[in-house]
Amino acid sequence: MNTILETIISWFLVLFGVSFPIYLLFKVIGIRGFENLTKYVEGKTFFHRLNPLTKLILALYILITASQSIWIIGLADGLILLPFFYKLKRLKLVLAFSLSQVFGMTWGFAVFTSPSVLQNIFGKNLVTIWKFPSYFAYLGYVPDLTIQALFYGLQVAMRIWGMLLFSLMILLTTTVSEFTRSLSKFKFPQSLIFSIIIAVISIPRIFEIAEMAYKLQLMRGISYNKPRIVKPFYKALALFYSILPTIIFLFKKARISGISAETRAFGVYKSRTFIEDYEFSLKDKILLISGGIVTIIDLYFVVTGVIPAIPYHLLNAFR
Template sequence: MMYTLYLERDSFLHSMDPRVKIIGSFLGVVALILFNSPYLLLAIFLGLILILNFLGKIQYREIFKALKPLMPIVLIAMVIWPFILKPWYFGLLIGVGYGIRLLSVALLTLGLIMTTSQKDLVLGFIKMGMPYEIGLTLTIALRYIPTLYMLTQTIMDAQKSRALELEKGNFLQRAKNTVPVLIPLIVASIKTAHELSIALESRAFGASKRRTFLHSIKMETKDYISLGVLISLFFMAVYARYYLKVGYIKLF
């Protein structure tokens, strides 16, 4: 079974050219790396949520549901930093900032997938000069992230119904309990990859070097304006970081 994060809505973000969203997501990730202040990163994270809600018509519960699988990684990032930096509360503050940064980067990627269909995403990469094979591979990789996550949840629920206790016991015991989940997941992943290869071969993928497309994309006035705004915001972020010294806390 295939799952997707794409949500079909009639919104500004959905109608935007995928190239603008790809460039904007990349610039956003680079800009987030420049800062480590938890206060500024929190403001950016909340701003991204509002943008997805108002410009993409993505509901808050849908956003947090997509971010839910990342919460264990975020918590680990928060817990590690107090052991690295002293005093511990300073390390915790920095850890919170890095956790929020991770969520913001994920939100940029998820926002791109939520508001862009697979065919438009592939076309966006190709129009930017990326070879079709690489663009398709990257898109398939992004496409299968929610599929593997939901498949993992399904396997875990099935094993729990068979009295497998995944949360009980010490670390070694819980690691051992994941084996009945990992083996079916690996088998299902191999089967899915095999089915995908058959589907590509049945469509004569790679038979011709020159490709034609049923659908096409074209930049409009609003796309050029949006791209200009995104590039301007990026350079403002660079200026604020390196010239105004805003949003960065010296760690050592």
């Protein structure tokens, strides 16, 4: 009886660990939500007023500190950024996206990370909270789910969380023309700038077209008069069917963009001129200087061992 109960609980944990992030992504956020998370929002917030170059350099600072330093840096970056999404009316979407990313990565690393890796980080005394049946090894799962494994997965998720939120903030508060000017200031090749700008423009359009194709499949009755228990599978099938129309749209859009670039003599000159140029305000200078100082100090502490880097255990709590 205990074996049957353990098997049921194990499969529940596996299915919940896989399905919960997917539920958040496609049910709570949805295709329209992803479009709203990647589309520019008009406003006069703190990040709107920053120089686009400042935002790109700050993104580099966050990338360096969050990936190389203690995981708490990534957590702090994310917590600082969250209130700014409220003014953009995107806080609920960002929270759902954050929960999906953090939960999915924490669970994924917890059940697939080798015990030998965890022992190198936390020591040999691992605290087991659940044992999976032996045949779960064929699925790649480790035999024991430990507190240290969950904590290790959380560390990895936190290192990425802050970077993801700041990337979303840049997309929401920076126009395409601002992107172009910023990359030109960095002396990026015009062909590379063009590719990046096309990607920035296309991301929200991809979600818009995918949602339209998905709703058309539903309007055609793909899940009509089907038992309620199997309707989610038909909706997933409708989402799958929306991939091909979206790809066709992208190819057509690429052709139109190419024609547009040719008619405007793109690439004839090595550099471009702009009607309006952005200057660095006092706010930009303070952020760049303070961010650079913090990054240098953080890297120094990491190199000298004052701040633990990867891997990291919290005050030997699980040794």
